[in-house]
Amino acid sequence: MPGVNRIKLLPDHVANQIAAGEVVERPASVVKELVENALDAQASRITVEIQAGGRSLIRVTDDGLGMSRDDALLCLERHATSKIRRAEDLASISTMGFRGEALPSIASVSRFTLTTREREVGVQPSGCTGEGNSLKAGLQPIEGTQIVVNGGKISEVKAAGSATGTSVEVRQLFFNLPARRKFLRTEETEAAHVLHYLTLAALAHPGVAFTFVKDTRTVWQLPGQKSGDEIAARLPAVRERLRALMGDTKLIEVDFSAPLENPPSRNDEEESFETALPAGTTDSGLRAQDSRLIVWGLMGAPGVSRGTREDQHVFVNRRPVENRGINFALMEGYHTALMKGRYPVCCLFLEIDPAAVDVNIHPAKREVKFHREAEVRKLVAQAVREALQAFHSKSGVQSPESGVGSSKLKVQSSKSGATDEAGEQIVKVGIPFDVKTEPEFSTPSLPEFPLPLKPKPEWPARQTETPSLQMGFSSFRPAPTLPGHAPRPTPPPSPGFGAASHAVPSPSSNLTPDAAHHAPTHTPTPLLSVPLRLVGVIGKLYVVLESDRGLVLLD
Structure with a gap:
């Protein structure tokens, strides 16, 4: 019939379930988003508990900043975040999360419970004039906030006793999407994916204490390592964390720094996806920055290798990433020090200006794009070569x-x-x-x-x-x-x-x-x-x- 509108606006819970298809792929994706929020909240202790491979229970508890009652309600809305404010902030992202899609997407496909308590209150809340309700500046609130969400609908909001920080409990993942739940792997496989991500997070942040509990059994409990701002002070912490996770392996230290050359002029160059700059960033502004690439970490000595890239960990600004250019740079740096078909063991950290790398490519944020891909690849290979040469010169x-x-x-x-x-x-x-x-x-x-x-x-x-x-x-x-x-x-x-x-x-x-001399030799x-x-x-x-x-x- 004419006059009937065929295009309609989707309800919020339907839109959240559609977004959850990209953000929440499996239980490990839930753990990843929740742990990243805890790290952005300046947590020093993070505990992750799972049951049945994450299908029946995922609980992430931290001692971070926590949230007030209003912030706890607002964080369940789509695109509500404390990480960015303007579109220009996308050009220099320094936090782990920034999209504001994780919590509402997770809450729309599970039975979700958020319990939080703010760490510190610096201003006296308005309306609290009574003697019993008044809070002095600098004191912690005496109660927390608990929000219960079932399938994307808030069912209960109440005050609750809680320690400082945030605890997120996810039960019955994909209970309202049977097709998604049917395609999950076995419990052991899903638990292995969770363990893999926690290993990356523990390596990227050795100063944070991690505890992993699987089916009420503690798998490992890693204390926080003391580290400073200097690379020489951070290397021992990473080495100790590697030893606790992977055992004793002969590793050599990498400490390399080099300036990035000025990018070529774009007047005569056709702009493409690879050469385009972030929105709000000008070519002259990027040139004016003293951008340097710092490569530090640990890598296997000659003869230490693996048959897969399972023990090859690369972090860009403390974010675990997958980049083919960096993988090729590692192979170029080792050259003949690796046998054919073998891959190096490494835990390398790349520190670069956030404006020179784009992490806003995929919701999972595992893929990054460098604005000077070829130059970064060349410098990473040079860092590996110099580390191997220094190792050979020391061992005579x-x-x-x-x-x-x-x-x-x-x-x-x-x-x-x-x-x-x-x-x-x-x-x-x-x-x-x-x-x-x-x-x-x-x-x-x-x-x-x-x-x-x-x-x-x-x-x-x-x-x-x-x-x-x-x-x-x-x-x-x-x-x-x-x-x-x-x-x-x-x-x-x-x-x-x-x-x-x-x-x-x-x-x-x-x-x-x-x-x-003339004696005959029989044998x-x-x-x-x-x-x-x-x-x-x-x-x-x-x-x-x-x-x-x-x-x-x-x-």
Whole structure:
């Protein structure tokens, strides 16, 4: 019929359920939004409790600023927030949340209970003139506020006793959306997603104490770590939090800072989504800012890697993010220090001017967009490379005074004029390396190979003869002479090479030098009994040795 309006304005609870489809994907999304609100409220202790993977109960309690009665009612309205005031504030977001959609969206798809009590009142409320109702400035309110919401409709608002801070209880998530509830995963899977986000939040804020309770059982309880404003004071706190969550892993520190270059002029450049500036920000204003990129945190030493990016955590202004450019920058920085198909272990924090990064891309706020993507990627790769170079420069090759266990490796360059008495470096079987402590090797440049040494005097024969051991390890015979090379004399084992190398004499030790040289060899000399010379170390993983037969690669 003509004149009938077909377009109608949706009710608020329907609009909230539509918004909840983007904001609330699963129980972990609820935990994320509530924990971010607690962090923005300057909480120092946060407790998260879940039951049945978050389906039946999610409770987040903090000791933050809390809310008054009016603020508690207003926070359940759409787009009501305390984070931003104007459209220009979107260009420099420094808080975790800013949309004002989380609480009304969560309350529209669950049985929601909000209990809050303001931390401090600085002004005496109006209308409180009686002696019993008056509050002095600076005192805490004696009662809190509790609001009960069922499916987006407020059912009860009352005064309640509460500790300072806020407690949000979410029960029967998606009770009024059976289709959404049916597509939830198993309880263990949903609990794993909750644990993953809490791990990120605990790493990003080591100064906040976190407690995670699953089905009335405490999974972990992390105390707040002391940290300061300087990076040198924050690194120990992050290291301790990483140790509590992931165990002891060999990590190296990253502390890098570099200025961002001026962006190119936009007069001759076509503006696109990637190059567009935030609303209210001018090109000249962004250039005038002394924008710097600070990269700090911890990353795995060479040889510490994972088969997935599960332990690769990147934070931009304390916000856990996913950015392909940063992932590629990490791989570029490690270069050959990682094997193919392996990914680094890291907990890196990027601090950048909020105007140079856009977090208003998706309601989940996990994806960010840098206005100078290529430059940020280059600087992150440079920070990783410099950290690896500093690590290699600190860990040098073991000297004789700092040998590991009873083994001592002497490394001398051929340019140092070593004499025959000093001897060249010989590595034999039987070196008792300490299996608990591995020697630290650097990556030295390959030395020049020395010229053939003069024949050394023959060592005197031993007076006693002991039968050879089995397995062929004690049958030490001279290596076969290669064409065009003189036979190389073998020095006696040094005292530092362990008892296994000098307690069993060679069966040919009683022969004269000429007889020993012409004695027939019935079996080939075992490779481990051939004198080896250290050539270098590759990536702190492989040791390259040289013998008369060729090169030996030791893992």
